[in-house]
Amino acid sequence: MKCDEAIRDILLESSGELDPAQRPRLAAHLEQCANCRAYRDALTRVERVAQQDSRAEVVASAVTADTILTEITRRSAIVPRRARVAWIAHPAWSAAAAMVVAFLVGFTAAVLWAGLRPASSPAVSDAPSRAPVATEVWSLDDWMDLQIDLLFEEAAALARDLQRPVERPTEISDPRESEILFEEATVDV
Amino acid sequence: MDAQERAWLDEYRRGDREALGKLVEHYRRPLYSFILKMTEGRVDPDEIFQEVWIRAIRNLDTFREENLLGWLFRIAHNLIIDLARRRKLFVEPDAATSGSQGRSSWLHRVPQSGIGPATRAAGTDLGERIRAAIRKLPPEQREVFLLRTEGDVPFKEIARIQGVTLNTALARMHYAVLKLREALKDDYEAYGGRMK
Structure with missing residues (x-):
């Protein structure tokens, strides 16, 4: 297995999309290739740091299900006007x-x-x-x-x-x- | 989509508004964070967040997929692109980090107004460092990375969202990882990792 193929499989493995039949082949390559092991470790580390930082964020969103449904209702009230405009537009x-x-x-x-x-x-x-x-x-x-x-x-x-x-x-x-x-x-x- | 998410979706389809509230809360952090980091505070993320849900609810009858969050991300992706296309202002990307790919990128059509409230309120020095590194990524690479880390979206779904091949999506993630690894090199070495 070449390193390019290994990196592709490392990425697919990280998302759970790697074909199980390919795992032994990837594992064998990783045992021999220090660079690909370092790449896999870096991927894991970078993803973990980003996820931890994201979870620490305070999401200051005021949108709720009620505001969403209210907005849908408000827009539904002006649909007939849009329909007339669409008619004129053709x-x-x-x-x-x-x-x-x-x-x-x-x-x-x-x-x-x-x-x-x-x-x-x-x-x-x-x-x-x-x-x-x-x-x-x-x-x-x-x-x-x-x-x-x-x-x-x-x-x-x-x-x-x-x-x-x-x-x-x-x-x-x-x-x-x-x-x-x-x-x-x-x-x- | 796990069993609980599917149950909430089914309950809402039967008319239970509270079930929609649970879905909105459940997906709030990954979806809002993705929107915020993709637009870099150039627009009100609440507006896009609400618009994503409005479009999703209006088209819920046609939703037959397994991954509701992936679908929401796809709607958000299209909204951000539409927004970028409508804007007249053009912000030049950072030439040192974007390269020719970033120069013609759609996201840079969105005017920048600053960093959003969630980003300012967040965490550690390491967190700030990786956020800064993520912001410097070309938008296409940034989107792949955020979809993976914020939403755990599979690469096949990411390729579908971006309208590219699976290999292109994988390559974008690969380049994003290389750049972020370089940006976090000092922290990583202090942590005891290997950065070759």
Whole structure:
């Protein structure tokens, strides 16, 4: 055994990590090598002095289990704030969240607009029984059905008007009066 | 970890706060002393000591190892390195004792403010002599030596803590012993030992 190997084994032996099978080999080397014996003695001595000095120290620590647990509790109280900061700190997450929110807002607005639009149009005023309540949200299918119904109703009304004979004034004494009638007729149509 | 330490750990996991107090007291001296001597009083050792326990308790569910003290030392090691990296000040190491290895060492990024209360309160002239010699060791060697003497941490665990091979950890201990032997030469000869 070389001295380098012996020193490695001396160190491992001091920590209890030397393979028991290697001990006889180390012991045989130590019997022959004064330098390695001196190294082993120095290791033992240095470690002992350091350990004795350490045990003589007054450890002036004020930390106890209570202070540790109190600090853990205090930090736990501010975890949600950290979570928000972490969320903001990730631009990709923030961008994705903004896109989802924008989509949802846009979709909701489109549906609401589509549902409320018939209530403000003149056609719906002709069909009060079908007009949606302002707070009611219609589906797109319902809105499409209503538009088709209104279209048929308008077509039927137009057909009736075409079949009806035109009523003309038989006597116009005042030209201004005829204008008023004409204006009224225009408004009716 | 002996049976008593394991029992305290199990009791705390079942909700017994007093068991945690026993563990903290049981490991206080080796852990606190290690922190104090690694940071040389440059920071408040209580802060690091408390932070080690906080991180340990928060991750206790994941702890499946045999050596709780070794785990605590590993947390302390990482905390001290993080602290050194965050500090802006750079303290030049003692060129006579550190060599090129110490010059780029992480620990020297921690500003020095003096020696801590425990060190000042301690012991004998021989004790002061070995403390001074330990302080002059390059941080990597000092850490190996302190882990061995303060915590009786096996070399395999030390290698794991430092992220090096077993042979590197052994070599660091070897060089630390050679330097400390030289520093204690006069005392040792008076004691009657051989210092060859």
